[in-house]
Amino acid sequence: MSQTTRRLLAGATVRAAWGTLLVIAPRRVLTFAGTANPGSAVAVVRVLGARQLAQTAMTVLVANRTVAGCGALVDALHAGTGVILAAASPRWRRPAVADTLIAAAFAAIGWSSYRR
Incomplete structure:
Protein backbone atom coordinates (compact mmCIF):
# COMPACT_ATOMS: atom_id res chain seq x y z
CA MET A 1 0.00 0.00 0.00
CA SER A 2 1.41 3.37 -1.01
CA GLN A 3 1.92 6.33 1.30
CA THR A 4 -0.82 8.22 -0.56
CA THR A 5 -3.28 5.36 -0.10
CA ARG A 6 -2.46 5.11 3.62
CA ARG A 7 -2.95 8.86 4.04
CA LEU A 8 -6.26 8.77 2.14
CA LEU A 9 -7.57 5.87 4.20
CA ALA A 10 -6.53 7.52 7.47
CA GLY A 11 -8.38 10.67 6.44
CA ALA A 12 -11.36 8.57 5.37
CA THR A 13 -11.49 6.98 8.82
CA VAL A 14 -11.68 10.39 10.49
CA ARG A 15 -14.22 11.57 7.91
CA ALA A 16 -16.37 8.48 8.49
CA ALA A 17 -16.42 9.14 12.23
CA TRP A 18 -17.34 12.80 11.67
CA THR A 56 -15.71 8.42 2.57
CA ALA A 57 -17.14 5.57 0.52
CA MET A 58 -15.74 7.01 -2.71
CA THR A 59 -12.34 7.51 -1.12
CA VAL A 60 -12.22 3.94 0.21
CA LEU A 61 -13.45 2.39 -3.04
CA VAL A 62 -11.13 4.41 -5.30
CA ALA A 63 -8.20 5.56 -3.17
CA ASN A 64 -6.08 7.45 -5.68
CA ARG A 65 -4.75 10.94 -6.38
CA THR A 66 -7.70 11.93 -8.57
CA VAL A 67 -10.21 11.13 -5.84
CA ALA A 68 -8.03 12.98 -3.33
CA GLY A 69 -7.93 16.07 -5.55
CA CYS A 70 -11.67 16.03 -6.24
CA GLY A 71 -12.39 15.50 -2.55
CA ALA A 72 -10.12 18.41 -1.65
CA LEU A 73 -11.99 20.62 -4.11
CA VAL A 74 -15.39 19.62 -2.66
CA ASP A 75 -14.11 20.26 0.87
CA ALA A 76 -12.66 23.64 -0.13
CA LEU A 77 -16.01 24.65 -1.66
CA HIS A 78 -17.74 23.47 1.52
CA ALA A 79 -15.38 25.62 3.59
CA GLY A 80 -16.11 28.57 1.30
CA THR A 81 -19.85 28.26 1.87
CA GLY A 82 -19.17 28.18 5.60
CA VAL A 83 -17.27 31.46 5.37
CA ILE A 84 -20.19 33.02 3.51
CA LEU A 85 -22.70 31.76 6.09
CA ALA A 86 -20.54 33.00 8.97
CA ALA A 87 -20.31 36.44 7.38
CA ALA A 88 -23.99 36.66 6.52
CA SER A 89 -25.66 35.25 9.63
CA PRO A 90 -24.72 36.16 13.20
CA ARG A 91 -27.07 33.43 14.46
CA TRP A 92 -25.16 30.69 12.64
CA ARG A 93 -21.68 32.24 12.87
CA ARG A 94 -20.20 29.91 15.52
CA PRO A 95 -21.33 26.62 13.96
CA ALA A 96 -20.42 27.93 10.49
CA VAL A 97 -16.90 28.80 11.62
CA ALA A 98 -16.50 25.39 13.28
CA ASP A 99 -17.75 23.65 10.14
CA THR A 100 -15.45 25.79 7.98
CA LEU A 101 -12.40 24.78 10.01
CA ILE A 102 -13.30 21.10 9.78
CA ALA A 103 -13.93 21.33 6.02
CA ALA A 104 -10.64 23.19 5.56
CA ALA A 105 -8.79 20.46 7.48
CA PHE A 106 -10.32 17.78 5.26
CA ALA A 107 -9.40 19.85 2.19
CA ALA A 108 -5.80 20.08 3.42
CA ILE A 109 -5.63 16.32 3.97
CA GLY A 110 -7.00 15.68 0.48
CA TRP A 111 -4.71 18.25 -1.12
CA SER A 112 -1.62 16.84 0.57
CA SER A 113 -2.54 13.36 -0.69
CA TYR A 114 -3.11 14.73 -4.18
CA ARG A 115 0.22 16.57 -4.26
CA ARG A 116 2.31 13.51 -3.34
Whole structure:
Protein backbone atom coordinates (compact mmCIF):
# COMPACT_ATOMS: atom_id res chain seq x y z
CA MET A 1 0.00 0.00 0.00
CA SER A 2 1.41 3.37 -1.01
CA GLN A 3 1.92 6.33 1.30
CA THR A 4 -0.82 8.22 -0.56
CA THR A 5 -3.28 5.36 -0.10
CA ARG A 6 -2.46 5.11 3.62
CA ARG A 7 -2.95 8.86 4.04
CA LEU A 8 -6.26 8.77 2.14
CA LEU A 9 -7.57 5.87 4.20
CA ALA A 10 -6.53 7.52 7.47
CA GLY A 11 -8.38 10.67 6.44
CA ALA A 12 -11.36 8.57 5.37
CA THR A 13 -11.49 6.98 8.82
CA VAL A 14 -11.68 10.39 10.49
CA ARG A 15 -14.22 11.57 7.91
CA ALA A 16 -16.37 8.48 8.49
CA ALA A 17 -16.42 9.14 12.23
CA TRP A 18 -17.34 12.80 11.67
CA GLY A 19 -20.06 11.94 9.14
CA THR A 20 -21.52 9.30 11.43
CA LEU A 21 -21.63 11.76 14.31
CA LEU A 22 -23.41 14.33 12.14
CA VAL A 23 -26.01 11.77 11.05
CA ILE A 24 -26.76 10.20 14.43
CA ALA A 25 -26.34 13.17 16.80
CA PRO A 26 -26.92 16.42 14.90
CA ARG A 27 -28.51 18.23 17.86
CA ARG A 28 -25.53 17.48 20.07
CA VAL A 29 -23.12 18.69 17.41
CA LEU A 30 -25.10 21.90 16.92
CA THR A 31 -25.40 22.50 20.66
CA PHE A 32 -21.67 21.88 21.13
CA ALA A 33 -20.97 24.34 18.31
CA GLY A 34 -22.94 27.00 20.15
CA THR A 35 -26.38 26.85 18.56
CA ALA A 36 -29.02 27.56 21.20
CA ASN A 37 -32.00 26.31 19.17
CA PRO A 38 -30.94 23.95 16.38
CA GLY A 39 -34.46 23.59 14.96
CA SER A 40 -34.43 23.16 11.20
CA ALA A 41 -30.63 22.92 11.07
CA VAL A 42 -30.85 19.31 12.26
CA ALA A 43 -31.89 18.15 8.79
CA VAL A 44 -29.11 20.18 7.16
CA VAL A 45 -26.52 18.67 9.49
CA ARG A 46 -27.76 15.16 8.70
CA VAL A 47 -27.47 15.87 4.96
CA LEU A 48 -23.92 17.16 5.48
CA GLY A 49 -23.14 14.00 7.45
CA ALA A 50 -24.48 11.86 4.60
CA ARG A 51 -22.24 13.81 2.21
CA GLN A 52 -19.25 13.06 4.41
CA LEU A 53 -20.14 9.35 4.42
CA ALA A 54 -20.60 9.31 0.64
CA GLN A 55 -17.21 10.97 0.18
CA THR A 56 -15.71 8.42 2.57
CA ALA A 57 -17.14 5.57 0.52
CA MET A 58 -15.74 7.01 -2.71
CA THR A 59 -12.34 7.51 -1.12
CA VAL A 60 -12.22 3.94 0.21
CA LEU A 61 -13.45 2.39 -3.04
CA VAL A 62 -11.13 4.41 -5.30
CA ALA A 63 -8.20 5.56 -3.17
CA ASN A 64 -6.08 7.45 -5.68
CA ARG A 65 -4.75 10.94 -6.38
CA THR A 66 -7.70 11.93 -8.57
CA VAL A 67 -10.21 11.13 -5.84
CA ALA A 68 -8.03 12.98 -3.33
CA GLY A 69 -7.93 16.07 -5.55
CA CYS A 70 -11.67 16.03 -6.24
CA GLY A 71 -12.39 15.50 -2.55
CA ALA A 72 -10.12 18.41 -1.65
CA LEU A 73 -11.99 20.62 -4.11
CA VAL A 74 -15.39 19.62 -2.66
CA ASP A 75 -14.11 20.26 0.87
CA ALA A 76 -12.66 23.64 -0.13
CA LEU A 77 -16.01 24.65 -1.66
CA HIS A 78 -17.74 23.47 1.52
CA ALA A 79 -15.38 25.62 3.59
CA GLY A 80 -16.11 28.57 1.30
CA THR A 81 -19.85 28.26 1.87
CA GLY A 82 -19.17 28.18 5.60
CA VAL A 83 -17.27 31.46 5.37
CA ILE A 84 -20.19 33.02 3.51
CA LEU A 85 -22.70 31.76 6.09
CA ALA A 86 -20.54 33.00 8.97
CA ALA A 87 -20.31 36.44 7.38
CA ALA A 88 -23.99 36.66 6.52
CA SER A 89 -25.66 35.25 9.63
CA PRO A 90 -24.72 36.16 13.20
CA ARG A 91 -27.07 33.43 14.46
CA TRP A 92 -25.16 30.69 12.64
CA ARG A 93 -21.68 32.24 12.87
CA ARG A 94 -20.20 29.91 15.52
CA PRO A 95 -21.33 26.62 13.96
CA ALA A 96 -20.42 27.93 10.49
CA VAL A 97 -16.90 28.80 11.62
CA ALA A 98 -16.50 25.39 13.28
CA ASP A 99 -17.75 23.65 10.14
CA THR A 100 -15.45 25.79 7.98
CA LEU A 101 -12.40 24.78 10.01
CA ILE A 102 -13.30 21.10 9.78
CA ALA A 103 -13.93 21.33 6.02
CA ALA A 104 -10.64 23.19 5.56
CA ALA A 105 -8.79 20.46 7.48
CA PHE A 106 -10.32 17.78 5.26
CA ALA A 107 -9.40 19.85 2.19
CA ALA A 108 -5.80 20.08 3.42
CA ILE A 109 -5.63 16.32 3.97
CA GLY A 110 -7.00 15.68 0.48
CA TRP A 111 -4.71 18.25 -1.12
CA SER A 112 -1.62 16.84 0.57
CA SER A 113 -2.54 13.36 -0.69
CA TYR A 114 -3.11 14.73 -4.18
CA ARG A 115 0.22 16.57 -4.26
CA ARG A 116 2.31 13.51 -3.34
